[in-house]
């Protein structure tokens with residue numbers, strides 16, 4: 001399939017249920033991402049428990065299993081999960097607010113609402129584009145994340161709503177978020193729809209994802225186990241990935257894990273390079289990103 005976007009929004013090798021049907025494309029290959037298939041590939045699977053912050057052998061998440069897990073747990077550094085970050089009422093209000101502004105089709109059956117600078121990670125180009133800040137109803141979570149110790153000095157420079165609809169077979173392919181513009185802490189505010197981040201060890205080189213720009217101490221690759229770790233992303237929770245989990249593991253959202261409409265808000269911060277007071281583009285974007293605009297007038 002050519003690089004031209006299809007009517008559904010998919011491009012290149014990415015597909016959704018709609019274009020797979022219309023253009024007779026091969027269905028998304030997430031069948032090698034089952035506990036059984038991974039085991040055959042020599043990759044045991046683990047499920048991360050948000051209550052004890054350990055990963056236990058398994059695939060599905062049952063909160064009632066804690067604290068009586070079975071098997072041998074392993075540590076999985078770089079994950080922070082705060083369940084019930086939003087009340088039911090706040091979640092419904094935020095969902096209504098996000099649904100009152102336009103959604104844009106994206107690849108792999110997703111839709112998005114992007115508020116951030118224009119980025120070209122391959123050409124390493126950063127531009128303001130039409131970025132004018134974030135909608136005023138986002139103030140609630142921008143203020144609230146400041147009370148999370150891990151996020152106290154977090155300056156959001158991109159806010160992106162993502163919608164995964166099972167009717168479109170929405171998913172996100174395994175990847176690492178860019179490391180040139182986007183800083184260490186990747187924040188996900190899960191509004192509606194339980195799902196999982198499925199993580200596998202990254203075996204590629206540092207050419208990809210601008211991994212060469214990473215300047216923090218990380219474990220040696222040979223000390224990273226070749227396993228699959230499933231991170232629950234319950235509705236109304238906050239999930240942060242940082243450190244080793246952010247840089248040494250691929251993450252994806254499997255089509256099979258989207259059982260109902262899921263909406264989350266992804267936040268990103270700058271890398272140190274753009275936070276430098278002498279970086280004028282960085283400073284301009286930081287200032288604009290802290291602006292709340294009124295959606296009734298400006299969306």
Ligand SMILES: O=C(O)CCC(=O)C(=O)O
Nearest residue numbers: 162172177188253264266
């Ligand atoms: O939907 C999610 O939770 C993950 C999204 C993601 O990985 C991304 O936007 O880079």
Ligand SMILES: [Fe+2]
Nearest residue numbers: 175176177251
């Ligand atoms: Fe990502």
